[in-house]
Amino acid sequence: MKPAVILFPGSNREQDAVRALRLVAGARPQVVWHADHELPQGTDLVVLPGGFSYGDYLRCGAIAARANIMDAVRAHAAKGGLVLGICNGFQILCEAGLLPGVLVRNARLRFVCREVLLRVERADTPFTRAYRKNDLIRIPVAHGEGNYTADESTIARLESEGRIAFRYARRDGQIDETDGPNGAINGIAGIYSEKFNVLGMMPHPENYIEPEIGPTDGRGLFESLAGALKAA
Amino acid sequence: MITPLNSDRTAVNSIPNTPRITPELVAEHGLKPEEYEHFVKLIGREPSITELGIVSAMWNEHCSYKSSKVWLRTLPTTGKRVIQGPGENAGVVDIGDGLAVIFKMESHNHPSFIEPYQGAGTGVGGILRDVFTMGARPIAALNFLRFGDCHNVKTRRLLAGVVAGIGGYGNSFGVPTVGGSVGFHKRYNGNILVNAMAVGLARTDEIFYAAATGVGRAIVYLGSKTGRDGIHGATMASAEFGADAEEKRPTVQVGDPFAEKLLLEACLEIMKAGCVVAIQDMGAAGLTCSAVEMGAKGDLGVELNLDAVPCRETGMSAYEMMLSESQERMLMVIADGKEEEAEAIFRKWGLDFAVVGHTTDTLRFVVKHKGLVEADLPIKELGDEAPEYRRPYEEPAPRPVIDPSDVRTAASVADALERLIASPELCSKRWVWEQYDHLILGNTVQRPGGDAAVVRVEDGPKALALTTDCTPRYCEAGPFEGGKQAVAEAWRNLTAVGATPIAVTDNLNFGNPEKPEIMGQFVACVKGIGAACEALDFPVVSGNVSLYNETNGKGILPTPAIGGVGLIDNLEDSMTLAFKAAGEPVLLVGKTQGWLGASAFLATVCEREDGAPPPVDLIAEKRNGDFVRGLIRDRIATAVHDISDGGLLVAIAEMAMAGRVGASLEDPPAGMDPYAWWFGEDQARYVVTVPAGQSAEVIHKAEMAGVPMIKIGKTGGDRLIVPDDRSIVVESLRDRHETWLPIYMGASS
Numbered sequence: 001m002k003p004a005v006i007l008f009p010g011s012n013r014e015q016d017a018v019r020a021l022r023l024v025a026g027a028r029p030q031v032v033w034h035a036d037h038e039l040p041q042g043t044d045l046v047v048l049p050g051g052f053s054y055g056d057y058l059r060c061g062a063i064a065a066r067a068n069i070m071d072a073v074r075a076h077a078a079k080g081g082l083v084l085g086i087c088n089g090f091q092i093l094c095e096a097g098l099l100p101g102v103l104v105r106n107a108r109l110r111f112v113c114r115e116v117l118l119r120v121e122r123a124d125t126p127f128t129r130a131y132r133k134n135d136l137i138r139i140p141v142a143h144g145e146g147n148y149t150a151d152e153s154t155i156a157r158l159e160s161e162g163r164i165a166f167r168y169a170r171r172d173g174q175i176d177e178t179d180g181p182n183g184a185i186n187g188i189a190g191i192y193s194e195k196f197n198v199l200g201m202m203p204h205p206e207n208y209i210e211p212e213i214g215p216t217d218g219r220g221l222f223e224s225l226a227g228a229l230k231a232a
Numbered sequence: 233m234i235t236p237l238n239s240d241r242t243a244v245n246s247i248p249n250t251p252r253i254t255p256e257l258v259a260e261h262g263l264k265p266e267e268y269e270h271f272v273k274l275i276g277r278e279p280s281i282t283e284l285g286i287v288s289a290m291w292n293e294h295c296s297y298k299s300s301k302v303w304l305r306t307l308p309t310t311g312k313r314v315i316q317g318p319g320e321n322a323g324v325v326d327i328g329d330g331l332a333v334i335f336k337m338e339s340h341n342h343p344s345f346i347e348p349y350q351g352a353g354t355g356v357g358g359i360l361r362d363v364f365t366m367g368a369r370p371i372a373a374l375n376f377l378r379f380g381d382c383h384n385v386k387t388r389r390l391l392a393g394v395v396a397g398i399g400g401y402g403n404s405f406g407v408p409t410v411g412g413s414v415g416f417h418k419r420y421n422g423n424i425l426v427n428a429m430a431v432g433l434a435r436t437d438e439i440f441y442a443a444a445t446g447v448g449r450a451i452v453y454l455g456s457k458t459g460r461d462g463i464h465g466a467t468m469a470s471a472e473f474g475a476d477a478e479e480k481r482p483t484v485q486v487g488d489p490f491a492e493k494l495l496l497e498a499c500l501e502i503m504k505a506g507c508v509v510a511i512q513d514m515g516a517a518g519l520t521c522s523a524v525e526m527g528a529k530g531d532l533g534v535e536l537n538l539d540a541v542p543c544r545e546t547g548m549s550a551y552e553m554m555l556s557e558s559q560e561r562m563l564m565v566i567a568d569g570k571e572e573e574a575e576a577i578f579r580k581w582g583l584d585f586a587v588v589g590h591t592t593d594t595l596r597f598v599v600k601h602k603g604l605v606e607a608d609l610p611i612k613e614l615g616d617e618a619p620e621y622r623r624p625y626e627e628p629a630p631r632p633v634i635d636p637s638d639v640r641t642a643a644s645v646a647d648a649l650e651r652l653i654a655s656p657e658l659c660s661k662r663w664v665w666e667q668y669d670h671l672i673l674g675n676t677v678q679r680p681g682g683d684a685a686v687v688r689v690e691d692g693p694k695a696l697a698l699t700t701d702c703t704p705r706y707c708e709a710g711p712f713e714g715g716k717q718a719v720a721e722a723w724r725n726l727t728a729v730g731a732t733p734i735a736v737t738d739n740l741n742f743g744n745p746e747k748p749e750i751m752g753q754f755v756a757c758v759k760g761i762g763a764a765c766e767a768l769d770f771p772v773v774s775g776n777v778s779l780y781n782e783t784n785g786k787g788i789l790p791t792p793a794i795g796g797v798g799l800i801d802n803l804e805d806s807m808t809l810a811f812k813a814a815g816e817p818v819l820l821v822g823k824t825q826g827w828l829g830a831s832a833f834l835a836t837v838c839e840r841e842d843g844a845p846p847p848v849d850l851i852a853e854k855r856n857g858d859f860v861r862g863l864i865r866d867r868i869a870t871a872v873h874d875i876s877d878g879g880l881l882v883a884i885a886e887m888a889m890a891g892r893v894g895a896s897l898e899d900p901p902a903g904m905d906p907y908a909w910w911f912g913e914d915q916a917r918y919v920v921t922v923p924a925g926q927s928a929e930v931i932h933k934a935e936m937a938g939v940p941m942i943k944i945g946k947t948g949g950d951r952l953i954v955p956d957d958r959s960i961v962v963e964s965l966r967d968r969h970e971t972w973l974p975i976y977m978g979a980s981s
Contacts, residue, residue, distance in 0.1 A: 009582060010490050012406025016674045050672075052404040055490025111399045113669045142403070142669040207671045212692060212803055214677070 107183025323773025348393025462557025715760020743787020826908025
């Protein structure tokens with residue numbers, strides 16, 4: 001496994017992602033500067049970490065989506081390479097056209113940092129094979145603009161193609177659209193690209209990996225990636 | 233190599249003397265006539281307008297500590313772990329393994345009242361900068377907030393704005409905001425308190441200081457550009473508010489957390505590259521204060537060439553540049569031959585880098601602009617030898633002790649508990665801290681809502697415990713005991729999570745020190761803090777004083793906020809307050825007399841704020857705390873909570889709500905008034921649970937250590953059962969506790 005974590009000015013969870021890849025997946029991630037034009041040789045996973053790239057100025061992710069390195073990330077994704085965007089990374093993927101839709105201001109208009117329950121919608125992707133379908137996992141969110149939305153036909157297509165990765169759920173497993181952290185349509189917390197090689201998600205699995213810190217339900221995502229990329 | 237500017241002394245003749253300095257102009261700059269006369273005598277001539285601006289910036293209360301310095305010197309500031317005490321950007325304390333914790337708390341009260349979002353945000357930005365200026369990477373932020381009465385028309389807007397501002401800055405910068413304190417009282421109606429604390433980590437051999445060394449070295453300006461925001465911010469913060477407080481908005485700075493994040497990364501990178509000789513952030517009084525401090529502390533002169541200062545706006549005068557408080561700026565002395573390397577690093581991060589002056593051997597502070605000398609002043613007298621006052625003060629009059637038999641209420645014990653737990657003071661502050669990213673960096677072991685936050689150090693096993701505390705009610709009722717109590721409570725909160733308390737930072741918020749009764753509160757609080765820090769081996773390593781928190785002649789409650797830091801050697805030994813299981817004995821540590829004076833019960837349930845505050849027995853405090861910490865380290869305790877606001881029953885209720893486990897409680901001791909027993913705020917107390925069957929052994933242990941300890945109940949069930957009263961379902965108590973603030977703020981959850 002050769003992950004590259006992209007560092008934009010204003011990224012701030014890049015070390016959290018590095019630690020998760022190191023501790024859970026046993027990888028030694030390279031941190032790649034936004035102004036570079038190429039990914040390190042042999043990169044098999046690109047992580048766009050959380051943060052406030054360019055201060056969220058203009059629109060979350062809008063400026064980062066136009067950084068030099070993003071051409072290389074697009075090329076990597078076009079070849080079927082894995083890309084994981086967490087929080088600001090998800091916003092960047094939407095702005096870069098690698099995922100459809102957009103993240104807008106939380107319905108309650110406030111930043112929210114708390115644990116949520118996520119329902120794992122499918123367990124057959126490189127990101128989720130360590131989970132089971134319909135698992136309820138505890139993962140924290142920390143964002144002001146995580147309210148996923150898109151036009152009706154895009155949502156219909158995402159749903160029909162099974163491209164919803166995670167949904168905000170209640171304890172009984174039902175979708176939590178109104179009481180969720182941000183008001184996202186259909187409780188959407190994360191989505192896949194058409195070929196399921198790009199995942200964008202608002203919650204932070206990288207912060208729930210160590211038993212001495214707290215819950216560890218985020219490990220599954222990094223274990224899945226390690227498993228998927230072991231053969232390669 | 234730097235080419236010295238034309239610094240021949242004849243240039244002094246070119247100092248412009250327009251406009252003429254009138255008494256009105258002096259007063260507008262916040263200088264007293266006698267201070268101005270002293271200044272004129274010092275320089276031997278009438279100052280230029282720029283010089284008047286500079287001296288007003290350096291000699292105001294906020295920057296010079298002129299009213300407080302003589303008292304601050306009485307505080308204990310040394311200890312075996314202390315690397316750097318007060319006087320630098322932040323305090324530095326050794327935590328072993330070659331690491332140091334660097335921390336400080338600072339107020340941004342006045343600007344936050346005028347413009348809550350930017351005021352609070354730049355307060356966070358300023359304190360973060362203080363910490364990373366010393367070479368530390370910030371690992372946690374905390375705050376201490378006080379707002380006016382919840383019925384006051386401004387309170388909601390100020391609370392919403394301050395919380396959003398703190399979150400807006402800290403979340404974007406990327407530091408977890410892990411703890412704090414929020415309270416309300418009508419005495420803060422016209423002056424809210426926003427005290428921000430930052431905590432960073434550095435290697436003990438890689439700490440950077442403000443004192444410049446070496447003559448002829450380049451002084452470099454780094455960070456954002458200089459604009460016209462915040463001019464006279466520090467002077468504004470050194471005066472009372474009148475009816476025109478809101479008109480002072482232009483003196484509030486505007487924050488850019490993105491620029492600060494870049495500044496952090498760039499500063500740490502050039503420090504690592506060995507480029508930095510001295511560094512000072514531009515905080516209050518901006519370029520003036522930072523340049524003077526660098527020179528004065530290093531016994532050097534400083535010459536600045538303002539033509540080189542990166543400006544955001546055109547046509548800025550020397551006066552404006554010297555007084556601007558634009559944020560996210562730093563001043564550095566760069567090591568010889570390292571300018572190019574440092575510049576390349578700053579350019580990479582997209583930040584400004586400009587050589588704006590150099591150090592000299594003249595001990596003068598010389599400012600040039602467009603070929604003119606705009607200022608030429610003696611640097612030591614401006615800086616570390618600024619005037620100081622021993623202001624007259626009145627000893628606060630002691631208040632009578634309240635006898636529990638004089639306290640009347642129609643509320644039952646259960647009713648009173650329900651009211652207290654849902655009162656503005658004691659309700660859950662989740663609505664606040666969920667707006668702060670408290671998990672970033674992945675090291676937050678204990679989140680907001682407990683006795684103290686616990687943050688892992690690097691990859692562990694060490695951790696730091698962090699808290700901010702003060703009970704302003706007590707400080708008003710008896711400033712000496714109140715000062716002691718603020719320190720004792722911080723010490724107790726750190727102890728309750730299993731930490732060894734190691735040092736504090738203080739943020740002393742008071743009214744107008746020119747009034748002898750206010751100065752009397754200040755002096756007594758400082759004496760109390762000093763006594764407690766001494767007795768608890770808990771030195772003060774940094775701090776800040778905020779005076780003139782008055783509006784239309786009415787001062788705030790005296791509020792010496794204490795930021796405490798403790799060390800946990802192995803984070804597996806940290807403790808939480810939640811009840812863990814049913815059937816565990818509930819033990820009370822410490823002596824209960826039933827002290828109701830100045831209590832939360834009296835204020836909330838009886839609507840009385842009279843009486844003397846609880847006395848703090850520092851010997852008992854230390855003995856009881858050390859014993860409890862021992863129970864945690866020996867892995868005997870299963871839950872620990874300090875007893876503070878609201879007394880014993882509120883502490884038990886908080887443990888029950890956190891663990892979603894009830895408890896049945898025994899009768900108060902014979903002869904004890906039930907309200908005094910359940911709600912008295914006697915100090916040096918904790919509630920501890922231990923595994924079933926171990927209470928006798930633990931009580932024996934306590935007896936041997938001279939620590940009062942009795943069994944008062946047993947955990948279990950879904951309700952709190954108080955003798956001779958109705959039982960309360962824990963879940964419904966939790967609902968009340970959690971919903972007061974969201975409902976108040978008009979939110980659905």
